[in-house]
């Protein structure tokens with residue numbers, strides 16, 4: 001199924017279970033997120049509240065899009081699969097910590113990329129300024145570690161160490177992403193490694209934290225990390241496709257922003273490396289210095305498609321998902337326990353936003 005055939009929620013008719021899993025995760029972590037953000041000084045509380053959609057730009061209560069909650073859902077579903085409902089209930093603070101880290105990276109990423117829109121509204125930096133958006137992101141990262149430090153679960157210290165290592169990997173991935181903008185020799189291998197570090201690491205960490213909170217053996221924790229990383233790579237591949245061909249009404253972001261910034265996303269690098277005339281045309285468009293016109297952006301997207309970058313990314317996402325399921329069956333031999341995780345993984349490849 002192509003990503004364009006989904007409904008507004010990004011859920012196809014088989015995706016109801018994933019929608020319910022996400023909704024439950026949101027409901028579980030929201031009180032922890034809200035109380036963590038409420039503890040911030042006013043200046044940062046306002047920006048974090050705006051970023052989460054709880055406040056409008058004047059600080060009045062709002063009910064905006066807070067995000068899909070995929071990562072906290074992965075924490076809770078992993079804990080549930082390996083340790084049952086009690087383990088999932090005990091992992092709520094870990095799930096909130098992962099969501100705080102995710103949102104810290106979004107705040108910083110928007111500043112770095114100068115993106116004007118996220119979740120259907122102006123980005124925090126464009127409303128409050130870059131310095132305050134960076135500081136609010138820093139505060140959110142600290143909140144994540146405090147939420148874990150204040151948790152009296154026996155796994156919380158190991159979870160905090162793992163999350164801290166993950167943040168370092170995210171920074172390395174983001175560095176590579178920025179660096180690639182200035183290079184024209186980026187290989188597909190490098191690009192996949194960048195995507196695994198920038199995106200896969202946090203989904204892997206989410207699953208590993210769920211396993212830690214379920215007191216699972218070390219091999220199962222690592223298998224869950226590997227599962228989440230592969231799901232994360234598929235997630236990034238689909239994200240790159242949505243960034244080029246998605247519907248801005250659904251994504252809440254302007255379409256073509258990555259192309260306008262000449263980002264070396266996965267379908268772009270696949271096209272540039274294809275050795276086809278369309279790939280050469282894309283290289284010509286990317287090689288110009290001037291801002292790209294709407295016609296050039298359209299031409300770049302067509303070149304990626306003709307050079308095979310779109311099909312390659314879709315096939316890679318399917319391959320990564322198959323790899324993910326292999327890791328999952330290593331960690332959770334009883335398939336009946338893995339239903340929620342499989343539903344979430346499936347949603348990742350079928351989503352439209």
Ligand SMILES: CC(C)=CCC/C(C)=C/CC/C(C)=C/COP(=O)(O)OP(=O)(O)O
Pocket residue numbers: 066067068069070104105106108109119170171174198199235236239353
């Ligand atoms: C250190 C640093 C700045 C790292 C940057 C890492 C980064 C922003 C990677 C991109 C990951 C990604 C596709 C986010 C969208 O998630 P989503 O679609 O789940 O977002 P949602 O919460 O809005 O649903």
